[in-house]
Amino acid sequence: MTAHVSASDFALLNDNTPPPGLKAVEVTTADKVRLRCAVSAPKDGPTRGTVLILQGRNETIEKYFETMADLNRRGFMAAAFDWRGQGGSASRPAKGERGRPPRPGDGRRAGYVRRFKGYVDDLEAVIHDLLLPDCRPPYAILAHSSGALVALSASERLTNRIERMVLSGPFVALPPGSPPLGLMRFVAVSLRLLGFGHLPVRRAVLPGNMGTPAENPLTHDPRRFARNRHLAESHPELFVGPPTVGWLAAVTGAMRRMQRSDVVARLSIPTLFVCAGGDRVVSTPAAEQLAWRMRTASSLTLPGARHELLQEADRHREPLLAAMETFFSEALPFPAPADAAWADGMKADGDNARSSAEAAE
Numbered sequence: 001m002t003a004h005v006s007a008s009d010f011a012l013l014n015d016n017t018p019p020p021g022l023k024a025v026e027v028t029t030a031d032k033v034r035l036r037c038a039v040s041a042p043k044d045g046p047t048r049g050t051v052l053i054l055q056g057r058n059e060t061i062e063k064y065f066e067t068m069a070d071l072n073r074r075g076f077m078a079a080a081f082d083w084r085g086q087g088g089s090a091s092r093p094a095k096g097e098r099g100r101p102p103r104p105g106d107g108r109r110a111g112y113v114r115r116f117k118g119y120v121d122d123l124e125a126v127i128h129d130l131l132l133p134d135c136r137p138p139y140a141i142l143a144h145s146s147g148a149l150v151a152l153s154a155s156e157r158l159t160n161r162i163e164r165m166v167l168s169g170p171f172v173a174l175p176p177g178s179p180p181l182g183l184m185r186f187v188a189v190s191l192r193l194l195g196f197g198h199l200p201v202r203r204a205v206l207p208g209n210m211g212t213p214a215e216n217p218l219t220h221d222p223r224r225f226a227r228n229r230h231l232a233e234s235h236p237e238l239f240v241g242p243p244t245v246g247w248l249a250a251v252t253g254a255m256r257r258m259q260r261s262d263v264v265a266r267l268s269i270p271t272l273f274v275c276a277g278g279d280r281v282v283s284t285p286a287a288e289q290l291a292w293r294m295r296t297a298s299s300l301t302l303p304g305a306r307h308e309l310l311q312e313a314d315r316h317r318e319p320l321l322a323a324m325e326t327f328f329s330e331a332l333p334f335p336a337p338a339d340a341a342w343a344d345g346m347k348a349d350g351d352n353a354r355s356s357a358e359a360a361e
Contacts, residue, residue, distance in 0.1 A: 009036060009088060011062050011235040015227050019069040019078070025134070027081070029125040031118075036061065036088035037081040037130055042072045049163075049332035050077040050135040054123070056145030056171065056308075058111065060087035060238040062231055066224075067142075067310050074325060075334045077136050081126050083147075084118055085111070086240050111240040112198055116250040119150045120157070127161060140328050141165040144310060145282065146251065148172070153254050155267045163331035165271045166324045168309045169279060171251075172258050173286030181252055188249035197246030217280040219306050221313040228311060264293050272327045273299035274309060274320050281307040 009024040019040040027035045038061045041047060051071050053064050061080045068078035085091035091112075113119070131139055139162050143151040148170035151158075155165075174181060191199065213222045232239055243251075257263055273291040275284040284301060291299035300323055302309065305316035312320075 010038070011060075011231065011238060013062075013227075013230060013234060015230060016062060016065055017069075018065045019072055022065075022068070025130055027125050027129045029084070029121050031121065033084045033118075033122070034090040035081050035084065035122055035126065037079065037126060038068070039077065039079050039130070039135065040068050040072055041077045041136075042075055045075060046335050047077055047136045048075040048334045049138040049140065049328075050079055050131060051140050051142050051328070051332075052126070052131060052162075053078065053080040054141060054143035054147030054151055055080065055083070055087075056147050056169075057083075057243070058086060058240050059144070060231075062235075062238070063228060063311065070321060071142075076328075076332065079126070079131060079135055081122070081130075083150075084122055085113060087238050089122075110198055110200070110244055111242055111247055112244040113247050113250050114197065116150075116153065116254045118250075119146075120154045123150055123154050124157060127158070132161075138163045138332055140332055142168070142324060143170070144168045145171045145307070149251070149254055149258070152258060152267065152271075155269050159268055162269055164328055165269055166327060167271060167273050167287075168320060169276050169282060169307045170273055170287045170290075171282045172290050173255055173283035175280055175283050176285070181255060185249065185252035185256060188245050188252060191245045192249045197244060197249070199245045200242035201245060201248050202242055217306060218308040219311045219313070220316070221311065224311045224313075258290060261293075264290070265295070267294050268296055270327075270331075271297040272323065273297060274323055275299060275301040276305040276307050276309055276312075276316075277301050277303040278305055279307045 010018060010022070012018065020043050022038055022040045025037040025039060027037050029035065053067060053071075055061075055064060060082055064080050068080060071078040082089040127139075141151050141158075141162055141164075143165065145168070148167035149172055151165055151167065152170075152172070174184070178184070191197070213220060213225045216225065219225050219228075271291070271294065273287050275287050277284065288299045288301065291297040300319075302316050302319055305312055309316060309320045311317075
């Protein structure tokens with residue numbers, strides 16, 4: 001179910017201009033969670049298809065205004081949405097469970113989810129109720145961090161609907177130096193079963209409290225760093241608090257699933273992994289290994305880049321966009337302006353010819 005809502009639903013700042021013609025849309029999932037979505041289209045010329053942006057944890061549509069405008073300039077429609085429980089989307093705690101209230105004066109919600117499947121259901125609802133009826137085909141996905149893990153987890157359900165996927169800084173494993181995945185999952189699941197699912201794991205890494213561009217693990221770019229910090233400070237209600245034990249249990253379960261050979265063998269959508277060589281948030285070696293194991297994937301690592309490649313300095317961001325353009329171009333080609341009219345004319349000529357032949361018979 002979709003509903004068109006006012007564009008004032010977005011947080012508009014002077015240093016974060018939305019793409020021209022940005023439209024706000026609301027999608028309701030099968031379990032009655034309201035998701036805030038956005039769509040923008042090329043201002044002029046033909047449209048070559050639609051790219052759906054899947055953001056990472058603790059992100060919001062507003063962080064991707066610049067990327068949506070970049071996609072529009074390349075001839076793509078761009079669609080984005082906030083996952084359940086973050087940004088402008090609603091959250092729906094499981095029956096009998098209550099989320100931690102926001103801290104006073106902060107407005108942030110608990111970074112909680114009970115099942116990873118909830119994110120897959122969000123993606124399915126957006127594709128079914130927004131992408132397919134309202135956006136120009138063919139379709140591709142540009143996913144970042146945990147959004148990439150959702151895309152991979154949903155891959156079997158997306159076959160024959162999504163042509164290609166580009167995964168930026170994919171969160172398929174915890175960074176080197178973390179405790180073993182099996183141990184973390186065992187502890188998280190045990191605590192959740194004991195009723196501690198909403199217990200925070202650690203302090204969140206938010207744009208508003210990351211220090212300086214030189215210290216933060218997300219981007220080298222001082223302008224984009226300041227823009228995202230301004231957004232977090234001006235609209236803290238769009239961001240969430242620390243991840244919870246329940247979130248950790250859900251995410252580590254999805255990571256474990258991506259280690260199974262039978263699951264990897266069924267990942268059939270052509271996929272490009274673009275990894276950050278200086279990533280301290282996720283494991284780049286694990287992402288490269290997963291791409292190698294997939295029959296339909298390849299990987300590219302950008303030396304020295306930090307985790308948020310779409311928020312990075314141009315020396316890292318532009319190679320990502322160029323790789324995306326090259327990878328998408330075969331499945332989502334940029335037609336010449338006359339191609340559509342020419343194709344319509346050829347189809348009309350063919351229909352007329354068939355009609356004449358049938359009349360002659």
